[in-house]
Amino acid sequence: MTTPGLTHTPPSPPDDLVVEVRDLWTVFGKGSERFAVHQDLCFEVRRGEMLSLVGGSGTGKTVLLRQILGLTQPARGSVTVLGRPASEMGREGAASRVGMLFQHGALFSAFSVLDNIAFALREQGTLPPDVIRDAAMVKLQMVGLKPEHATRMPADLSGGMVKRVALARALIMDPPLLLLDEPTAGLDPSSADEFCALVRELRASLGLTLVMVTHDLDTLFALSTRVAVLADKRVIVTGTPAEVARHPHPFIEHFFMGERGQRAMAPLPPSKEA
Numbered sequence: 206m207t208t209p210g211l212t213h214t215p216p217s218p219p220d221d222l223v224v225e226v227r228d229l230w231t232v233f234g235k236g237s238e239r240f241a242v243h244q245d246l247c248f249e250v251r252r253g254e255m256l257s258l259v260g261g262s263g264t265g266k267t268v269l270l271r272q273i274l275g276l277t278q279p280a281r282g283s284v285t286v287l288g289r290p291a292s293e294m295g296r297e298g299a300a301s302r303v304g305m306l307f308q309h310g311a312l313f314s315a316f317s318v319l320d321n322i323a324f325a326l327r328e329q330g331t332l333p334p335d336v337i338r339d340a341a342m343v344k345l346q347m348v349g350l351k352p353e354h355a356t357r358m359p360a361d362l363s364g365g366m367v368k369r370v371a372l373a374r375a376l377i378m379d380p381p382l383l384l385l386d387e388p389t390a391g392l393d394p395s396s397a398d399e400f401c402a403l404v405r406e407l408r409a410s411l412g413l414t415l416v417m418v419t420h421d422l423d424t425l426f427a428l429s430t431r432v433a434v435l436a437d438k439r440v441i442v443t444g445t446p447a448e449v450a451r452h453p454h455p456f457i458e459h460f461f462m463g464e465r466g467q468r469a470m471a472p473l474p475p476s477k478e479a
C-alpha cells in the first residue's frame with residue numbers, strides 16, 4: 206500500500222541481483238604472516254550490468270573474481286551468486302552459472318580450438334560427442350571464428366583469436382554471468398576495439414551480466430555501465446565512469462585524470478548507461 210501523495214520507487218526484484226558481496230574479508234598467510242586483502246568489502250551487480258573493477262596493483266581485483274567463482278573462500282562475510290553462496294557452486298555448477306575469461310586466455314596448448322571450447326561440456330560427461338561438437342561449433346561461430354579454425358592449435362592463433370576462443374570456452378555452458386580478467390591485455394588497439402564490440406554484442410544477444418577487471422581506460426569506457434573502485438582493502442566508490450572519476454581519492458585522480466584518462470573521457474557525455 207502506498208501513502209497518497211508520496212511516490213515510492215519500487216524495490217528491485219530479488220532475482221535482479223546477480224552478485225552480492227557483503228562485508229567480505231579475504232585473508233592470506235599464516236601466523237605473523239597473515240594479511241588481509243579485503244576488509245568489509247561490499248558491492249553488488251544487477252542483471253544486465255557491465256561492472257568494471259579497477260584499483261591499484263595488489264588491491265585484490267583478481268582475488269575478487271576468484272571469490273565470485275567460488276575458488277577462494279571468504280575468511281568472513283559472504284559472496285552470493287544468483288542467490289547461492291559462491292563457495293557452494295562446485296566445479297560443474299560454477300561453469301553453468303559463471304563463465305570466466307582468464308587473463309591471456311589460458312587455453313590448453315595441447316588441445317585444438319574445438320577441444321578447448323568443448324572442455325567443460327566434455328568434463329560434465331552427460332552428452333554424446335556429436336552433440337558436444339555441435340555445441341562447440343555454435344560457440345566458435347558466435348565469437349566470430351570460422352569452422353576451419355576448429356582444428357587449429359592455440360600456438361597457431363593470433364592474440365585476438367586466442368581471446369575469442371577463450372570467450373567461446375567461457376560461454377559453452379550458457380552462463381548468465383561472465384567474468385573477464387583484463388580482456389584486452391596484450392591486444393593491439395584495433396583488435397581490442399573489435400573484442401569490446403564482440404563482448405557488447407554478446408551481452409545484448411545473450412542477456413549477459415558482466416564483471417570485468419581492467420587497467421585499460423578505453424576498454425573501461427567501451428564496456429562499463431558501472432565502475433567499482435578498490436582501494437584501502439574495500440570498494441571505495443561505485444558509479445558511472447564519469448561519477449567515479451569525480452570521487453576524490455589519490456588512485457582515482459592518478460587513474461582518470463592522467464593524460465590517458467582525459468583522452469578516454471573526452472568524447473563521453475557525463476554519464477554512460479547501457
Ligand SMILES: Nc1ncnc2c1ncn2[C@@H]1O[C@H](COP(=O)(O)OP(=O)(O)OP(=O)(O)O)[C@@H](O)[C@H]1O
Nearest residue numbers: 233234242260261262263264265266267268269418
Ligand atoms: N593464493 C594466494 N596466496 C597468498 N597471497 C595471495 C594469493 N592470491 C593472491 N594473493 C595476494 O593478494 C593480493 C591481491 O592479489 P590480486 O592478484 O587479486 O591483485 P590485483 O588487484 O588483481 O593486482 P594486479 O592489478 O597487479 O593484477 C596480492 O598481494 C597477492 O600477492
